[in-house]
């Protein structure tokens with residue numbers, strides 16, 4: 001797992017977004033100890049260690065399921081890029097720390113979960129094991145800086161980065177970086193690293209979430225107080241934008257508080273008067289549609305296939321995966337085929353979700 005020593009107390013990919021957006025954060029964080037690890041973070045570390053090859057890490061059922069899902073999605077992604085000829089006998093580099101140099105000196109590092117590369121093409125994968133929303137791959141400086149590191153370490157000029165988050169609805173998001181994107185990002189990153197050494201400029205935003213300096217940062221606290229004294233209609237557009245940026249930090253703050261209370265109650269069930277740990281709700285899941293159908297047809301006869309199918313749902317992702325496998329085609333072709341067949345035979349409904357706010 002990552003440690004301060006391993007990073008030589010230099011900036012790293014996990015803080016890249018903060019470094020680029022708030023150059024003064026680097027100086028303010030110096031000397032502040034790492035926060036105590038939450039239960040969720042410890043669980044994430046176990047899953048990452050297992051995925052990195054340490055098969056002795058003890059996992060509970062949920063963690064094992066997370067590992068299985070990560071491997072399954074990874075396999076699908078690798079197969080997809082093999083099928084279109086981008087990955088041929090790829091080399092896999094797992095959990096390796098790689099450095100960015102300036103005038104021969106180490107200035108920045110990063111460690112990815114998996115990199116598959118062949119020739120000048122790379123597929124870089126980052127596993128997110130939490131249930132929180134995470135930045136999508138195409139708006140994620142951590143992944144972009146890892147792509148820069150991979151491109152410079154292995155002479156890659158075309159890198160796909162993937163955030164694999166099995167609990168999220170889409171399960172993964174992708175972003176593509178060509179040579180010109182990687183050169184531009186490398187330059188932006190080097191500028192940010194240099195600026196962080198001297199700048200006191202601090203800009204609060206969603207990148208504050210993991211900043212250790214929150215407790216002594218006036219700019220962050222000003223933002224947090226604005227939430228407390230919020231008055232409808234009294235906020236400027238920019239103030240509302242800043243508050244929206246703070247949303248994930250506040251959510252994270254409350255989740256951390258909850259984890260800490262659970263941990264204390266596990267240690268001592270009577271530690272907090274008026275609060276106790278109640279067992280989680282029981283869950284049920286059909287683990288095999290095939291076996292369920294077998295049971296239904298044995299119990300009621302085989303004439304209920306239509307009723308059975310109308311009780312089943314298939315997601316667009318799984319339908320496309322099925323077409324891709326049966327047709328031996330690429331994801332793009334499977335998407336095109338699904339759209340064509342669905343429209344021709346009348347089983348595809350198209351719609352549009354409500355508008356979303358997007359930074360431009």
Ligand code: SF4
Nearest residue numbers: 022204208211217220
């Ligand atoms: S809390 Fe936010 S504004 Fe303050 S130093 Fe950290 S990243 Fe910058």
